[in-house]
Amino acid sequence: MQATISFTPQVGASAITQLLWLIPAVPVVASGVIALLKQPKRKTAATLAIGSLGFSLLLALIAFGHVVSGWSHGNAVRETVNFSWIRVGTTNIDLGWVLDPLSAAMLVMVCFVGLLIFIYSTGYMAHDENFTRFFCFLSLFAGAMLGVVIANSLLLLFMCWELVGLTSYLLIGFWYYKPAAAAAAKKAFLTTRVGDIFFLLGMVWLASGTGTLLFYNNGGGSMEAGALASLLGQHAAWGLTAAGAIGLLIFCGAAGKSGQFPLHVWLPDAMEGPTPVSALIHAATMVAAGVYLIARVYPLMAAGSLLGGSTTALTVVTWVGAFTAVFAALIAIAQDDIKRILAYSTISQLGYMMAGLGMGGVAVGMFHLITHAFFKALLFMGAGSVIHGCHEEQNIRKMGGLKSDMPLTFVTYAAGMLALCGVPIFAGFWSKDGILEAGSHWSVSKGPVALLVFGAMLTAFYMTRQVVYVFFGHWRGHKPAHESPAVMTIPLAILAFFAFVLGLFGTPAWPWFQGFVSGREAPLEIRGLFESNVLLVMGESIGFVFVGIVLAWWLYGGKSPKPDTPDVLEKAAPLPWAWLRNRLYIDEIYGVTFIAFYAWWARVADWCDRRVWGGAVSGVAIIFRGWAQLNRLLDANVVDGTFDKGCEELSTGGGLLSRVQSGQVQAYLRWLAFAVVVLAVILIWSSRA
Amino acid sequence: MGHVTALQGYLLLAALLFAIGLAGALTRRNAILVLIGIELMLNAANLNLIAFWRYGPHPEALTGMMFAIFSIAVAAAEAAVGLGLVIHIYRFTQTTDLDQMNRMKG
Numbered sequence: 057m058q059a060t061i062s063f064t065p066q067v068g069a070s071a072i073t074q075l076l077w078l079i080p081a082v083p084v085v086a087s088g089v090i091a092l093l094k095q096p097k098r099k100t101a102a103t104l105a106i107g108s109l110g111f112s113l114l115l116a117l118i119a120f121g122h123v124v125s126g127w128s129h130g131n132a133v134r135e136t137v138n139f140s141w142i143r144v145g146t147t148n149i150d151l152g153w154v155l156d157p158l159s160a161a162m163l164v165m166v167c168f169v170g171l172l173i174f175i176y177s178t179g180y181m182a183h184d185e186n187f188t189r190f191f192c193f194l195s196l197f198a199g200a201m202l203g204v205v206i207a208n209s210l211l212l213l214f215m216c217w218e219l220v221g222l223t224s225y226l227l228i229g230f231w232y233y234k235p236a237a238a239a240a241a242k243k244a245f246l247t248t249r250v251g252d253i254f255f256l257l258g259m260v261w262l263a264s265g266t267g268t269l270l271f272y273n274n275g276g277g278s279m280e281a282g283a284l285a286s287l288l289g290q291h292a293a294w295g296l297t298a299a300g301a302i303g304l305l306i307f308c309g310a311a312g313k314s315g316q317f318p319l320h321v322w323l324p325d326a327m328e329g330p331t332p333v334s335a336l337i338h339a340a341t342m343v344a345a346g347v348y349l350i351a352r353v354y355p356l357m358a359a360g361s362l363l364g365g366s367t368t369a370l371t372v373v374t375w376v377g378a379f380t381a382v383f384a385a386l387i388a389i390a391q392d393d394i395k396r397i398l399a400y401s402t403i404s405q406l407g408y409m410m411a412g413l414g415m416g417g418v419a420v421g422m423f424h425l426i427t428h429a430f431f432k433a434l435l436f437m438g439a440g441s442v443i444h445g446c447h448e449e450q451n452i453r454k455m456g457g458l459k460s461d462m463p464l465t466f467v468t469y470a471a472g473m474l475a476l477c478g479v480p481i482f483a484g485f486w487s488k489d490g491i492l493e494a495g496s497h498w499s500v501s502k503g504p505v506a507l508l509v510f511g512a513m514l515t516a517f518y519m520t521r522q523v524v525y526v527f528f529g530h531w532r533g534h535k536p537a538h539e540s541p542a543v544m545t546i547p548l549a550i551l552a553f554f555a556f557v558l559g560l561f562g563t564p565a566w567p568w569f570q571g572f573v574s575g576r577e578a579p580l581e582i583r584g585l586f587e588s589n590v591l592l593v594m595g596e597s598i599g600f601v602f603v604g605i606v607l608a609w610w611l612y613g614g615k616s617p618k619p620d621t622p623d624v625l626e627k628a629a630p631l632p633w634a635w636l637r638n639r640l641y642i643d644e645i646y647g648v649t650f651i652a653f654y655a656w657w658a659r660v661a662d663w664c665d666r667r668v669w670g671g672a673v674s675g676v677a678i679i680f681r682g683w684a685q686l687n688r689l690l691d692a693n694v695v696d697g698t699f700d701k702g703c704e705e706l707s708t709g710g711g712l713l714s715r716v717q718s719g720q721v722q723a724y725l726r727w728l729a730f731a732v733v734v735l736a737v738i739l740i741w742s743s744r745a
Numbered sequence: 746m747g748h749v750t751a752l753q754g755y756l757l758l759a760a761l762l763f764a765i766g767l768a769g770a771l772t773r774r775n776a777i778l779v780l781i782g783i784e785l786m787l788n789a790a791n792l793n794l795i796a797f798w799r800y801g802p803h804p805e806a807l808t809g810m811m812f813a814i815f816s817i818a819v820a821a822a823e824a825a826v827g828l829g830l831v832i833h834i835y836r837f838t839q840t841t842d843l844d845q846m847n848r849m850k851g
Contacts, residue, residue, distance in 0.1 A: 719847030
């Protein structure tokens with residue numbers, strides 16, 4: 057077995073593709089440098105982190121420009137740099153990175169949103185004593201996430217994916233001295249690990265089925281026609297092809313990371329981390345990694361679909377996504393913690409993305425991912441600003457009237473909220489509309505689209521409820537609130553701008569983004585907006601959103617109830633409220649099933665350890681102890697006795713011999729003379745003979 | 746036995762000298778006298794060397810003479826060392842009686 061590492065870039069990739077590895081590498085290196093800094097070096101740490109991500113953003117923009125220019129010249133860019141990482145015998149394990157529209161768009165989004173959140177963090181974390189550690193983790197996270205984005209190999213993606221999981225753990229548990237934060241970090245780590253096991257299985261299966269983990273490799277990659285055809289030829293259980301089965305296994309990993317039901321439980325708890333972390337990781341980037349993964353392996357998921365049809369894998373993705381969208385939106389209605397509402401909203405929106413991927417393909421899902429990243433980061437940072445302004449208060453029932461105290465936060469938050477609700481013109485409207493429209497064409501079932509439309513109404517409802525509680529009415533807290541510093545509000549304003557305009561790049565009239573991602577032309581056609589089907593879906597979604605907003609406004613507007621009085625809905629329907637309030641008891645169900653099972657299993661293992669294995673070990677110990685006793689007896693009596701006797705004899709003999717050494721010179725001389733005489737006699741005798 | 750040759754005469758003389766020296770070295774208590782006895786024994790050996798050379802097959806080669814001179818030189822050095830030791834021991838013990846010098850016994 058001989059393992060070698062070699063690096064041979066493929067000829068033909070452009071300069072920016074050759075340099076693409078710098079985008080994740082620079083933040084990772086910055087994180088390493090920050091890790092060596094001392095605690096008081098706050099400014100250096102922040103400068104390094106922000107500078108490195110700014111550099112990555114610059115490179116990402118150049119890469120994006122390269123892809124766009126290639127696309128405008130009529131060829132879809134997909135450039136890869138692959139190299140052999142480990143060679144064992146005849147088997148190569150290859151890694152590499154890829155620059156295509158998907159990764160380019162994602163790179164720009166992650167760098168840009170990440171950079172704004174970094175800047176915002178300098179304000180939000182200004183009073184934290186572990187400021188440098190925070191930026192170290194943030195930088196490492198950004199590098200790992202960018203690594204996920206550029207990976208051209210499922211293995212490299214998986215490695216970065218795990219790094220992302222690790223930094224997520226570190227950042228959720230950043231305030232580790234709070235027991236809730238430590239528990240949340242552990243929960244997030246373990247829950248995503250459940251999905252990752254399946255991901256790993258899928259990866260191993262893919263590697264054994266196709267012989268490579270590279271996505272694209274000049275026709276030899278696992279996402280290209282040859283490998284897919286061979287995977288389609290292999291049959292797995294339950295009528296699935298190998299492609300479908302691997303796709304579903306990978307989807308389990310994505311569901312863990314993207315908080316899809318039933319692995320969503322960690323995401324709301326992850327809100328224990330600092331708010332910029334929630335914005336960066338649990339809204340804009342990490343949770344989107346799951347969606348991105350599905351977009352990356354989309355050819356695998358879609359392999360074998362008939363024209364206009366769907367595959368089993370995509371159908372599962374769609375149903376899970378649609379169900380999660382409604383399920384999480386329902387729970388969000390009954391929450392009081394400003395960040396938890398947003399967390400459930402994130403789960404719900406990730407469900408939309410998954411359903412969008414399942415029904416409409418990569419472009420539809422990715423467009424919602426990008427717009428959502430902007431407005432959800434905005435909402436989280438807005439929430440952070442509110443929490444900061446309200447002296448670490450997170451309960452929306454104890455806020456109110458912040459409209460006048462925090463005008464900048466209010467305006468930007470409102471932009472984010474309108475985008476999330478899907479109010480026309482705002483980004484979320486267009487991207488969500490794309491998903492609904494794709495759903496209306498979906499031939500398998502109309503169920504998901506109905507769920508998603510209902511979810512849109514719920515979204516409008518809970519967001520309006522939240523905004524009314526936080527910003528309208530009158531102040532119900534103790535100390536008066538204050539507006540946040542400019543370092544926090546300026547990023548909010550920038551994100552709000554994008555939450556407003558970003559959707560214009562993907563309208564039915566000008567599907568620029570969709571064309572870009574799928575490598576088609578995207579002409580500007582105003583009449584695309586007025587096709588009957590498009591108008592119908594739009595009208596439907598606008599109508600439902602309107603109903604949601606009006607309903608919430610009617611129930612909550614202008615009331616400003618005391619924090620300890622029951623919610624309006626609680627009075628109307630106490631039982632369903634309690635169910636929603638307690639997150640549909642999912643955590644409790646896990647508590648009495650999986651966790652109880654594991655606790656029981658741990659007790660069994662403990663008993664085995666103590667009795668069975670422990671007993672065996674003590675038995676062996678007793679045998680050896682007896683053996684040792686026997687040895688000791690032998691030693692003391694037989695061996696030692698013999699030895700002692702020998703020593704005594706030697707000592708006596710020595711004593712006798714020492715008599716000869718009398719110290720009398722003449723005695724020695726006498727011996728000599730005697731010996732000479734004896735020698736002379738012998739000589740004479742022998743000469744005679 | 747018939748008459749005695751010159752060599753035999755010298756050898757007898759040397760044997761006599763050796764016996765006298767040995768008797769002196771063994772019987773005297775005084776360290777100086779023991780040294781003198783040892784010198785006598787050495788000179789008996791020297792006499793043998795000379796005699797065997799003079800009456801041997803190559804009396805012209807001077808080898809026996811050289812041997813004897815070396816031996817005398819070594820004996821002189823040895824006598825000097827011996828006397829030095831005796832003086833030192835005398836300083837420590839105020840005696841030259843060998844029977845009392847038994848501190849090197851095993």
